[in-house]
Amino acid sequence: MTLVGVVVGAVALVALGGQAVRGNRVVGAQLSARSVHDASVDDAFYQCLDTQAHSLVRPGQTVVLSTDNLADVITMIKGFGSWVTVADPPSRAQVTLTLHDGPAAPGTCLGTRVVATTVGPGGVRVVRLGTGAQVPGQGPPPAPPL
Amino acid sequence: MTTAFATVVALLALSAAGLVPVVATVGTRWVALPLLPLAGSVVAGLATAGSVSFGGPLLDWFVGLAVAGALAVFVVWVVRPELGPWTGPAGRRKGEGRQRVAGAVGFVAVVVACAWTLRGLKTPTVGFDARALWVMRPGWFLQSHGQLLVDLRARGFVIGQSAYPPLVSSAVAVAWRVTGVHTARVGVTTVALLNACALGVAAVAVVDLGRDAAVRLARRPDTAEGDVPLRPPAGPMVAGVVVAVLLVLVAGGVTEPFLTNGYADPIWSLAAVGAVAYGLQSGLDRSTGAVAAVLVLVAGLSKNEGLVCALALVVLLAARSVGAAGLRGDRTRWRVPVVVAAVEVALLAWWPVLMHAIGARGASTAFTTSDGVAGRTSAVVHGMSPYLHVLVLAVPLAVVGGLALSTVRRRAGVGNDLWAWLALAVGLVAVGGALVTGSGAIVPWIRSTVHRITEYPVLQAWWIVGAWGVVALCGLARPRPVRQPDGDDGALASSLDGPVLDREAAPAHGALG
Numbered sequence: 286m287t288l289v290g291v292v293v294g295a296v297a298l299v300a301l302g303g304q305a306v307r308g309n310r311v312v313g314a315q316l317s318a319r320s321v322h323d324a325s326v327d328d329a330f331y332q333c334l335d336t337q338a339h340s341l342v343r344p345g346q347t348v349v350l351s352t353d354n355l356a357d358v359i360t361m362i363k364g365f366g367s368w369v370t371v372a373d374p375p376s377r378a379q380v381t382l383t384l385h386d387g388p389a390a391p392g393t394c395l396g397t398r399v400v401a402t403t404v405g406p407g408g409v410r411v412v413r414l415g416t417g418a419q420v421p422g423q424g425p426p427p428a429p430p431l
Numbered sequence: 432m433t434t435a436f437a438t439v440v441a442l443l444a445l446s447a448a449g450l451v452p453v454v455a456t457v458g459t460r461w462v463a464l465p466l467l468p469l470a471g472s473v474v475a476g477l478a479t480a481g482s483v484s485f486g487g488p489l490l491d492w493f494v495g496l497a498v499a500g501a502l503a504v505f506v507v508w509v510v511r512p513e514l515g516p517w518t519g520p521a522g523r524r525k526g527e528g529r530q531r532v533a534g535a536v537g538f539v540a541v542v543v544a545c546a547w548t549l550r551g552l553k554t555p556t557v558g559f560d561a562r563a564l565w566v567m568r569p570g571w572f573l574q575s576h577g578q579l580l581v582d583l584r585a586r587g588f589v590i591g592q593s594a595y596p597p598l599v600s601s602a603v604a605v606a607w608r609v610t611g612v613h614t615a616r617v618g619v620t621t622v623a624l625l626n627a628c629a630l631g632v633a634a635v636a637v638v639d640l641g642r643d644a645a646v647r648l649a650r651r652p653d654t655a656e657g658d659v660p661l662r663p664p665a666g667p668m669v670a671g672v673v674v675a676v677l678l679v680l681v682a683g684g685v686t687e688p689f690l691t692n693g694y695a696d697p698i699w700s701l702a703a704v705g706a707v708a709y710g711l712q713s714g715l716d717r718s719t720g721a722v723a724a725v726l727v728l729v730a731g732l733s734k735n736e737g738l739v740c741a742l743a744l745v746v747l748l749a750a751r752s753v754g755a756a757g758l759r760g761d762r763t764r765w766r767v768p769v770v771v772a773a774v775e776v777a778l779l780a781w782w783p784v785l786m787h788a789i790g791a792r793g794a795s796t797a798f799t800t801s802d803g804v805a806g807r808t809s810a811v812v813h814g815m816s817p818y819l820h821v822l823v824l825a826v827p828l829a830v831v832g833g834l835a836l837s838t839v840r841r842r843a844g845v846g847n848d849l850w851a852w853l854a855l856a857v858g859l860v861a862v863g864g865a866l867v868t869g870s871g872a873i874v875p876w877i878r879s880t881v882h883r884i885t886e887y888p889v890l891q892a893w894w895i896v897g898a899w900g901v902v903a904l905c906g907l908a909r910p911r912p913v914r915q916p917d918g919d920d921g922a923l924a925s926s927l928d929g930p931v932l933d934r935e936a937a938p939a940h941g942a943l944g
């Protein structure tokens with residue numbers, strides 16, 4: 286029994302030690318310059334969208350997110366889904382938010398801009414562009430791990 | 432307020448909510464410290480369920496539940512003073528000096544290892560799902576009741592995971608409300624620290640395993656020593672500390688980058704592992720049972736896979752407790768585990784039932800056989816297999832240990848390995864079953880999630896390996912007589928130089944020990 290105990294204990298400790306070293310490397314890889322850069326760009330992109338959305342929606346205004354492009358809906362949810370007042374039903378929304386994806390340009394978030402459509406007096410559609418933040422470069426931002 | 436300071440404030444607020452219930456049920460043990468914010472996050476999750484159910488701001492519910500819980504505890508202490516923390520943890524002997532030192536050293540070592548594992552937080556990553564769900568929903572939870580219902584129901588919002596269990600987002604919502612810092616980064620750091628707390632609890636369980644084993648080994652008089660009081664051997668205690676630290680580092684590798692980017696997979700996985708460690712692998716007493724109960728709630732209130740796993744763990748924990756009490760014994764002996772299990776099931780079921788009742792998006796599971804169950808099952812097995820290679824080590828180790836070291840295991844007070852394997856199997860079935868019966872295209876679904884949804888079975892297997900490591904070293908430890916006043920026994924520290932006692936010890940935990 287002593288021999289078996291020695292073997293079991295040794296195997297367990299060696300395996301744990303080896304995996305611990307490997308695990309330590311995996312954690313260390315999170316600190317690479319590329320990881321830091323990608324995370325910073327990703328964070329800046331969504332903060333930019335958030336700021337632009339704030340420039341377009343007054344507190345309490347009901348909002349619907351345009352569902353023309355599913356990927357854009359997800360992006361908008363990630364950017365400002367936590368604070369917008371979702372309209373129910375959508376037809377009663379005061380503001381329709383969508384994203385305009387284009388080439389890199391001043392005033393855009395990696396080429397993307399938040400666009401608000403409202404219906405003014407007399408049924409006139411008013412389209413406004415988000416302001417207040419920009420991130421230079423071309424999107425989309427580097428994809429974080431799923 | 433900086434992100435770091437806001438995170439500390441948030442953890443203190445959560446800890447305050449969990450303080451009285453944890454002290455009342457777990458006692459003043461090292462493990463209680465990382466358990467406090469986890470218990471507070473359970474309160475936050477239940478507060479969200481209350482807020483959605485009956486209206487009222489989340490923070491009011493959070494404070495109200497915390498105060499109500501504390502008052503209930505104080506009432507119990509007044510009515511039954513013998514249950515107060517001043518009487519010491521129930522069922523636990525006062526530790527000897529070296530056991531206390533081992534506990535302190537082990538706790539500090541685990542904290543340092545957890546902090547080292549969290550260094551990934553230096554990279555300001557907010558994970559995809561974290562930004563889309565886990566640290567987005569807190570904003571909903573802080574909106575008015577009517578708007579919150581709209582957020583959860585509105586079909587145009589496309590996020591089908593809106594009905595996922597509330598704990599992670601609720602803890603972040605409390606953090607945002609208490610600190611006033613409504614950023615995704617604070618959400619991620621708060622979740623990361625809760626992950627670290629769950630990891631710390633699961634690791635301290637191994638420290639406690641070694642300490643308790645040492646004490647239990649010393650309780651058995653050596654046939655060669657007669658009834659001479661024995662000193663707990665140092666070997667199991669050292670083994671517990673070393674294995675615990677190694678397990679923290681292993682867990683960091685298994686769970687990164689999700690440990691530090693706001694995902695909910697690590698917290699439910701680590702909480703479930705901790706629940707198994709305290710509820711199924713350790714010796715049974717009120718304190719360890721309470722730790723396990725809190726961790727089961729953490730796991731079940733964090734994610735759907737965690738919910739299924741937690742419900743199964745409730746059954747396993749109750750079965751072990753009832754088995755230890757003896758079905759033929761006094762009814763009051765098994766009434767407590769059954770009542771605890773019933774309360775836990777009720778708390779765990781509250782959120783999913785509520786989501787169904789209000790018609791939240793994603794609340795109804797869409798079962799499918801579009802690709803055929805056999806085809807999906809095959810894809811799941813092939814997809815998960817590369818991540819489960821630890822089983823190639825854990826299974827033979829457990830078989831050899833079970834055949835050759837069961838006597839040592841029982842004497843050391845370590846639970847039967849079958850319990851942990853049952854829990855592991857339940858976790859695999861929960862995750863695999865969700866994939867097989869789900870409606871998503873199976874191959875891309877597995878490719879994008881398998882590395883994190885297999886965290887629980889992988890971690891559980893490593894904890895099983897770690898437990899056998901401690902048991903094996905228990906088999907090599909020999910308690911020495913305590914030095915007598917005349918100092919003639921020459922006893923020094925315990926050693927690893929002799930075989931374990933041969934006398935068969937009575938099983939400590941019933942049929943499955």
